[in-house]
Amino acid sequence: MTYEVVIGLEVHVQLKTKTKAFCGCVNEFGLKENTNTCPVCLGLPGSLPVLNEKACKMSVKVGLALGCEPRQSVKFDRKNYFYPDLPKNFQISQYDMPFAENGSLDILVNGVNKKIRIKRVHLEEDAGKLIHPEGASFSLVDFNRAGTPLLEIVSEPDMHSPDDAYQYLTDLKLILQYLGVSDCDMEKGSLRCDANISLRPAGQVKLGTKAELKNMNSFKAVKAALAYEIKRQKAALENKEVIAQETRLWDEKKEETFIMRSKEEAHDYRYFPEPDLPLFELSAEELRDIRDSLPELPKERFKRFVSVLQISEKDAVVLVSSRELADLFEACLEIYKEPKKIANWLIGPVLSHTSSNVSFEAMHLTPESLTKVISLVEDGTVSNLAGKSILAEMIETGKPAQDIIREKNLAQVSDSCELGSVIDKVIANNKRSVDDYLAGKENALMFLVGQVMRSSSGKANPKVAKEMLTERLKKC
Amino acid sequence: MKEKLNTLTAHELQGLLSAKKIDAAQIIADIEDRCRIVEPKVRAYARAPFFKNASNAGLGNSELSFIPAVIKDNICSDGDLTECCSRILEGFRPPYDATVVEKLKSSGSFIMAKANMDEFAFGSSCETSCFYPTRNPWNTDYVPGGSSGGAAASVAADEAIFSLGSDTGGSIRQPAALCGVVGLKPTYGRVSRYGLIAFASSLDQIGPLTKDVRDSALILKIIAGYDEKDATSANIPVPDYPALLAKDIKGMRVALPKEYFVEGMDPDVRKALIEAKNKLGSLGVTFAEVSLPHTEYAVAVYYIVATAEASSNLARFDGVQYGLRNVEVRNASEPPLISMYKETRGKGFGAEAKRRIILGTYVLSSGYYDAYYLRASKVRALIKEDFDKVFKDFDMILTPTSPTPAFKLGEKANDPLNMYLSDIYTISANLAGIPAISLPCGMTKNGLPIGMQILGKPFGEQDILRLAYHYEQNTAWHKNKPSL
DSSP, rough: OOOOEEEEEEEEEEEEOBBOOSSSBBSSSSTTOSSOTTTTTOTTOOOOOOOOOOHHHHHHHHHHTTTTOOOOOEOOEEEEEEEEEEEEEEEEEEEESSSSSEEEEEEETTTTTEEEEEEEEEEEEEEEEEETTTOOSEEEETTTTTTTTEEEEEEEEESHHHHHHHHHHHHHHHHHHHHTTTOOOOTTTEEEEEEEEEEETTTSSEEEEEEEEEEESSSSHHHHHHOOOHHHHHHHHTTTOOOOEEEEEOOOOOOOEEEEEGGGGGGOOEEEEOOTTTOOOOOHHHHHHHHHHHHOOOHHHHOOOOTTOOOOHHHHHHTTTTTHHHHHHHHHEEEEEEEHHHHHHHIEEEEEEEOSSSOGGGGOHHHHHHHHHHHHHHHHHHHOOHHHHHHHHHHHHHHHHHHHHHTTTTTBBBHHHHHHHHHHHHHOHHHHHHHHHHOOOHHHHHHHHHHHHHHTHHHHHOOHHHHHHHHHHOOO | OOOOGSOOOOOHHHHHTTTTOOOOHHHHHHHHHEEEEEHHHHHHHHOOOOOOGGOOOOOOTTTTTOEEEEEEBBOOTTTTTTEEEEEETOOOSSSSSSHHHHHHHHOOEEEOOOOOOOGGOOOOSOOSSSSEEEBBBBBBTTOOOOSSSSHHHHHTTTOEEEEEEEEEHHHHHHHHHHHEEEEEEOOTTTTTTBBBSSSSSSTOEEEEEEESHHHHHHHHHBSOOTTTTOOOOOOOOOOHHHHTTSSSOOTEEEEEGGGOOTTTHHEEEEEEEEHHHHHHHHTEEEEEOOOOGGGGGHHHHHHHHHHHHHHHGGGGGGGSSSSSSOOOSOTTSSSSSHHHHHHHHHHSSHHHHHHHHHHHHHHHSSTTIIIIIHHHHHHHHHHHHHHHHHHHHHHHHEESSSSOOOEEEETTOOHHHHHHGGTTTTTTHHHTTEEEEEEEEOOOOOEEEEEEEEOOTTOOHHHHHHHHHHHHHOGGGOOOOOOO
């Protein structure tokens, strides 16, 4: 029998606010355990939460970017469950009046366009972290993370393969990065993803019983866990076993999922309205301001790069794949109006030097420095090859291009006197090629130009060298 | 001075202090003397008072300079034991001051003692305290009411000048009535709840218990106001309540809800209320009977909403961070974490707390939420509408505070439903969020105080204080003192 795979994803992202969601503690990671806390995020008796307006506005922003209907009146609820990393033993979350609902995200998978509906976007507080010292009979809790803002983005079960899920996550992450609301670093936990997956016989309307998968710490792991789960559920269905509704954890090493808890053990969260927080109301004007503050999103940018700037689709995909790169591209364009040339430099030499966690600025790559290098190559001051080594040197030392050219003597030689002696030498030392050329083999000329370049340590202007060579060879 | 300073009010002491007629140190000395005599009988305090704090008091020439405050054991004060009279909070010393405590301190006052209370404010008799019950200063066989029983008794017994209590369903007003003092529950949002250990967050308010109405106005003025640490506090200016007391009350329209004056009502209470009405009538106040048709549902609604919120608010008491932790293992096959939760909460909470946590957990459970919590929330809105309608035509509402005067210790302790009915007249104000004051208006044949309640419009504290003040000026009930 053939089965249809049905996947829905719940994505949690840590919002990049200055302070935590309900208190004034800074929203920072890597501090010494339990030093970034206060009575509110520790849930001490008598303390009360106060809503972080920035976190709310970010949530609305994400909702709008995902095409959701934002709510003007937003409610917070308590999700009740006991766990030692949860200081109040309830989490402030949202139940039936979240920030945004009913949006969608269009993804392109293997050339096919798919619309993935977004069910809801809601804000909640993160929990602390449990630490289990090896061999100890106790556990420790670090509450630094407690109360930091988490945005949960829930999709409808509109994905049908691990590839769909992978692409959805990639596109969603890009949008969130464009909005500047989160680092979306899965390894650091600033983006987490739970996947709901079920199988049903092809053609059946009723959904199969789902499993919820947790503990995947990369998009690749999500893909692998889903692929594993498809195999597992398919085998079970084919053996006429009943699929149990359960939560399963992905084991990265064994590359398999295992059961964490069954439906019977699932919590009754006893949601009810958080009485300590009034409704969060957004005026039409505030909503409009947030809408106006939305940046151009990757999809629109891609379209503009292709249609207006005549960039190839292949290159445009690369350029918009990071907001920083696309921003740099456009900033360069302000100074030097050659989109294709800039794109080639960015996608080629520049990207070969970058790594994901170092900013362009830290690499001394500013629109000014970059366009300087490009224009030096274009006006013939330096060769293409020299341009690349200037770029490398610039990234390394931060020195201006002019200085590097001077220090390394990289300026291109177009002077006929200087070139003349080099050309004479090349003609004298390459008899065979000269003969070949004279015998009509045009290719031999390029070889000779190459020799001139080599003899001049790349400084010769190849165009001038070629012209001079042709002249001299006529006399031979 | 022939009068002992502990018997005076804050405004009287202030007058004497600024006229330099008394020495500030004498205030605390007189209170200390009084405590030595009466505290063993009354047991108003959760633990021994700390008179030494007096040395930190008296910031300049403020309204409460040198005047000690007693606060209920559920209001946090920096470094002081604050245990809600519950074993589960054993040893808990908050590292911060509640906003009301900050405000008292910056008005020159200081915290002299934490008052005994029903555990987590769950009760109407002060008998569910994990320490001991407080007794009614008028007759120590009787309860002082609750849950702010200690706060009320300390003021009534003159071992305090004033106190702060909290009121979720009548916990300031009912003990004030039973002890013969003035108790005010402000409008929801008038006083910051920051630092008040929550019972039911949507109902709780902190308010003063005082010897007269002027002190009530004075203390309210000091503790009221917007607080950025409490998102439910109202950003509405605080009137100068004491300055508004004397304004004439002629022509004030007062409603008498028929649902509050029913057959079988305690005859002493009925008689006192009729007399109070007549007295106010002689001062130019007009009365008319009205209906608050949803009153009969108030107790049911209250015990759903309040317990639901309490079950969640009290979840944090789990032995992880503070308070009691019991790691006794009774069932070795159980995960140790679960054992810790069970043993800690099992041992830490008293019977009434457990009863309410279970009730609240039940009404929020999946499958029951709509039938209980949601429906209760809807009826709550109807109860509020009842009041809104009456306040279109009337300035305030007059009712008894409690259906009966004080009852004997143990009389209702094993009858929770009967106990819950003690708050039948006070609960609605919390559900509707409106302000209400209780003040003495008579004595029973047995010599126990009777209280009347005045309910006002939201943020209309100045009106109910004014009516209460004029009544008080024309009666002498507040001058009665128990003989201890």
